[in-house]
Amino acid sequence: MSSDGFLLPLRLFVGFRQLIDGVHAELAREGHPELRPLHGFVFQAIGRDGTTAVDLGKRLGVSKQAAGKTLDGLERLGYVERSTDPHDARRKLVRLTDRGVEVLTRSAQIFDELRAEWAARIGADRLDELERDLVTVTGAEAFRLDVPGWFGG
Amino acid sequence: MSSDGFLLPLRLFVGFRQLIDGVHAELAREGHPELRPLHGFVFQAIGRDGTTAVDLGKRLGVSKQAAGKTLDGLERLGYVERSTDPHDARRKLVRLTDRGVEVLTRSAQIFDELRAEWAARIGADRLDELERDLVTVTGAEAFRLDVPGWFGG
DNA sequence: TAAGATGGTCAACGTGGTTGTCCAAAACGT
DNA sequence: ACGTTTTGGACAACCACGTTGACCATCTTA
Numbered sequence: 001m002s003s004d005g006f007l008l009p010l011r012l013f014v015g016f017r018q019l020i021d022g023v024h025a026e027l028a029r030e031g032h033p034e035l036r037p038l039h040g041f042v043f044q045a046i047g048r049d050g051t052t053a054v055d056l057g058k059r060l061g062v063s064k065q066a067a068g069k070t071l072d073g074l075e076r077l078g079y080v081e082r083s084t085d086p087h088d089a090r091r092k093l094v095r096l097t098d099r100g101v102e103v104l105t106r107s108a109q110i111f112d113e114l115r116a117e118w119a120a121r122i123g124a125d126r127l128d129e130l131e132r133d134l135v136t137v138t139g140a141e142a143f144r145l146d147v148p149g150w151f152g153g
Numbered sequence: 154m155s156s157d158g159f160l161l162p163l164r165l166f167v168g169f170r171q172l173i174d175g176v177h178a179e180l181a182r183e184g185h186p187e188l189r190p191l192h193g194f195v196f197q198a199i200g201r202d203g204t205t206a207v208d209l210g211k212r213l214g215v216s217k218q219a220a221g222k223t224l225d226g227l228e229r230l231g232y233v234e235r236s237t238d239p240h241d242a243r244r245k246l247v248r249l250t251d252r253g254v255e256v257l258t259r260s261a262q263i264f265d266e267l268r269a270e271w272a273a274r275i276g277a278d279r280l281d282e283l284e285r286d287l288v289t290v291t292g293a294e295a296f297r298l299d300v301p302g303w304f305g306g
Numbered sequence: 307t308a309a310g311a312t313g314g315t316c317a318a319c320g321t322g323g324t325t326g327t328c329c330a331a332a333a334c335g336t
Numbered sequence: 337a338c339g340t341t342t343t344g345g346a347c348a349a350c351c352a353c354g355t356t357g358a359c360c361a362t363c364t365t366a
Contacts, residue, residue: 005264006197008271008280011287012169014294017303019162038305038353044159054313066354068314073352090313090362111158118161122286127161130283133275134164141167148305149354150170152191153321191322207344219323221345226321243331243344302323306352311364317357324351333342 023110032103034077041145042070043096043104046080050095060145079103176263185256187230194298195223196249196257199233203248213298232256 020037027035045051045059057067071094074080079100085091096104119127144150173190180188198204198212210220224247227233232253238244249257272280297303 005261005266005268008268008284009169009172009264010296011284011291012165012172014291014296015287016162016165016169017297018291018294019165036305036352037303052313053315062353063355064314065316065356069353088313088363092314108158111162113158115158115161118290121290126282126286129279130286131161131164133279133283134168137271137274138164138167138171141171143163143167144170146354148301148322148352150190151304152189152301152323153354189321205344206346215322216324217345218325218347222322241332241344245345299323301321301353302351305354306323307366309364309366312362314360314362316359318355320353320355322352322354324349326349327347329345331343331345334340336337336339 019111019114022114023107026110027103027106030106035079035103038070038145038147039074039079040103040107041143042074043079043100043107045145046094046096046100048096048101048104050093052085052091052094056094059142061142062144062146062149066146074100172264172267175267176260179263180256180259183259188232188256191223191298191300192227192232193256193260194296195227196232196253196260198298199247199249199253201249201254201257203246205238205244205247209247212295214295215297215299219299227253 020040023040024035024037027033041060042056045056051059053068053071054064056071057064060067071080071082075082079097080094081097082092082094085093115127122130173193176193177188177190180186194213195209198209204212206221206224207217209224210217213220224233224235228235232250233247234250235245235247238246268280275283
């Protein structure tokens, strides 16, 4: 029956990867070749309001240390900046720089474009259905950022 | 306008991850707690006929060294064994052990079961459609094993 | 005020991937 | 046949990311 059970996860992943690669190929073309798939999710988790390393770790399902390290990299690349919280000397607020916000904005646009391409290929209604079915099946589950460690380590 | 473009990749990934986690949770219960998501794909790439490190690397889209390292780990865990090729003293044939074949077999069964659960939830026809649409959109693309490096590194 | 919780950083370690280098064995070409 | 590639494997160095454990400064709370 139906099809081989191996196919489903494979196809889901290939779809995921193509979208992510599509966005990063375009971002690279627009002057952000250093960004990795990982970073896009970090940007989104930081959001326009900013966060702290601990909070970021919680949102992404990794340790505060791991979140801190990723932030270090992003800071070095100029996408993020840290400042001390005037109300709490322990906290360091993390904010996207203008460059960071730009990436966030462009990513959203490019994802929308890619989605539109998919819609053009299989039909907008089918794509909506696909997405809806996926939500039905997977439920409300948060995205975990520990992909490298999860998959391999 | 339909939905947020961010949702699509997220949902695809969550679906992928749930299936993979489902399989590995069950495998862990059945005596294979050391296996990582990565390994499942390696098992499948090795197949019942076996391969070599170089060939495995090609199939999975990683360097022969990376493939070799992964094989080292699997060998240490007793899922794989190497033997010299009688016709070519350079080659080392890699084969699944009985334990390895067992995992491969069970994985396929569990994937089928999980797929059946999905079918029960959204309908078998919808799931078939979903899979078909995914194939239409993503085309015939091979799975790359370099997920850790791809995502994060 | 003393005790506890919280935010951040450093260090050590493990896994995975990459490139570069080397060697032995097979394949090839003249 | 013999010298020259090519090929399979292994080793080393290096980078990215994840984890846990420890430590300190600061805020909270009893």
